[in-house]
Amino acid sequence: MPLVPRFIATLKPYETARTVDEIRRLYRVPRVIKLASNENPLGPSPLAMKAMSDALQGVNVYPTGGAKLREELARQFEVRPENVIAGSGSEGIMSNIFRAFLEDDDEVLTASATFIGFRVLAQSRGVGYRTIPLRDWRFDLPALARAVNEKTKIVYLANPNNPTGTIFTRQEFDDFYAHIPERVLIILDEAYFEFAKDNPRYPDSMHYRYDNVITLRTFSKAYGLAGVRIGYGFAHESLISALLKVKLPFEPSSIAEAAGIAALSDREFLHRTLENNARGMRFVMTELQAAGVEAVPSEANFVLTLWRSEEAAANIAEALLRAGVIVRPMTAYGVPNGIRISIGAPEENELLVEALSQAIKNEEVLCSR
Numbered sequence: 335m336p337l338v339p340r341f342i343a344t345l346k347p348y349e350t351a352r353t354v355d356e357i358r359r360l361y362r363v364p365r366v367i368k369l370a371s372n373e374n375p376l377g378p379s380p381l382a383m384k385a386m387s388d389a390l391q392g393v394n395v396y397p398t399g400g401a402k403l404r405e406e407l408a409r410q411f412e413v414r415p416e417n418v419i420a421g422s423g424s425e426g427i428m429s430n431i432f433r434a435f436l437e438d439d440d441e442v443l444t445a446s447a448t449f450i451g452f453r454v455l456a457q458s459r460g461v462g463y464r465t466i467p468l469r470d471w472r473f474d475l476p477a478l479a480r481a482v483n484e485k486t487k488i489v490y491l492a493n494p495n496n497p498t499g500t501i502f503t504r505q506e507f508d509d510f511y512a513h514i515p516e517r518v519l520i521i522l523d524e525a526y527f528e529f530a531k532d533n534p535r536y537p538d539s540m541h542y543r544y545d546n547v548i549t550l551r552t553f554s555k556a557y558g559l560a561g562v563r564i565g566y567g568f569a570h571e572s573l574i575s576a577l578l579k580v581k582l583p584f585e586p587s588s589i590a591e592a593a594g595i596a597a598l599s600d601r602e603f604l605h606r607t608l609e610n611n612a613r614g615m616r617f618v619m620t621e622l623q624a625a626g627v628e629a630v631p632s633e634a635n636f637v638l639t640l641w642r643s644e645e646a647a648a649n650i651a652e653a654l655l656r657a658g659v660i661v662r663p664m665t666a667y668g669v670p671n672g673i674r675i676s677i678g679a680p681e682e683n684e685l686l687v688e689a690l691s692q693a694i695k696n697e698e699v700l701c702s703r
């Protein structure tokens with residue numbers, strides 16, 4: 335089809351996880367749980383739900399481009415509204431970053447096993463996409479810094495990283511930053527910030543604002559609003575004003591903006607979310623270890639499990655589906671023998687552990703010790 339550019343024709347699109355309805359239908363299991371997309375197992379923030387329902391009254395009027403949410407974020411995080419952007423999820427903002435800052439000959443750089451949304455955006459823009467292997471399941475920041483060349487325009491870092499759940503420390507980021515030229519934009523994707531922020535080694539990027547760093551965060555994970563599409567970013571005002579020029583004028587929707595504002599004030603829900611996750615993570619990690627399953631220690635709301643081979647991982651994921659547990663095989667994320675499992679509510683975690691212990695009866699799937 336001559337209308338479609340080569341880089342689009344060859345693009346591997348983002349594949350969303352299997353859904354509960356789909357698996358219930360295909361596998362005829364009565365109870366299906368989804369531990370595949372790092373969603374909040376407690377549901378959405380109740381304050382956000384109330385605010386969305388109140389906001390329905392006003393949906394005949396165009397939204398204001400997130401102005402109120404930007405003000406609220408500026409107040410809470412002690413920056414100016416000019417340093418804040420709101421958008422259709424952090425991925426929506428990331429797509430605007432690609433539109434605002436990239437030229438055709440530019441290249442982007444990141445780790446080989448990281449958030450797939452970044453690769454899809456880069457490839458749909460037709461720019462060069464280079465990756466550096468992880469080291470011990472973490473971003474290899476020194477190697478990334480060495481890999482920057484005159485074509486590099488964006489370096490993408492996810493902290494905590496998805497799918498590994500690992501973080502880099504403040505010290506590591508400082509060393510990295512010192513080696514990055516100012517003409518390179520660093521995207522710090524902090525989609526799982528809330529889960530990692532209390533770790534003293536975690537670098538909260540709000541504490542050091544650099545002119546060429548943009549922080550991205552989201553309401554999709556800790557606040558349970560993935561379906562609403564609302565995220566935000568912090569950066570120097572010159573970067574934000576460039577983003578405001580290219581973003582759709584009426585993004586985010588008024589419903590999404592209302593949800594975000596209310597979610598920010600829902601401390602009780604955030605607290606419950608973090609408690610549930612910490613407890614669930616301890617439980618799942620303990621059980622995985624007892625079962626002999628290799629897993630990468632995580633600072634987020636999911637854990638990367640490792641299997642003997644890609645085939646073993648596929649078999650496990652399939653066995654879990656048959657038991658009504660949806661997880662995410664990680665071939666597309668660059669870890670062919672990996673399965674990412676989100677932490678659920680207590681009963682979900684128990685169901686997972688039970689289904690896994692059935693699935694691994696076949697010894698061939700475990701990593702050799």
Ligand SMILES: *Cc1c(COP(=O)(O)O)cnc(C)c1O
Nearest residue numbers: 423424425449496525552554565
């Ligand atoms: C889930 C996730 C996102 C997507 O966030 P949205 O705000 O829903 O677009 C972004 N980055 C990473 C690393 C994620 O895991």
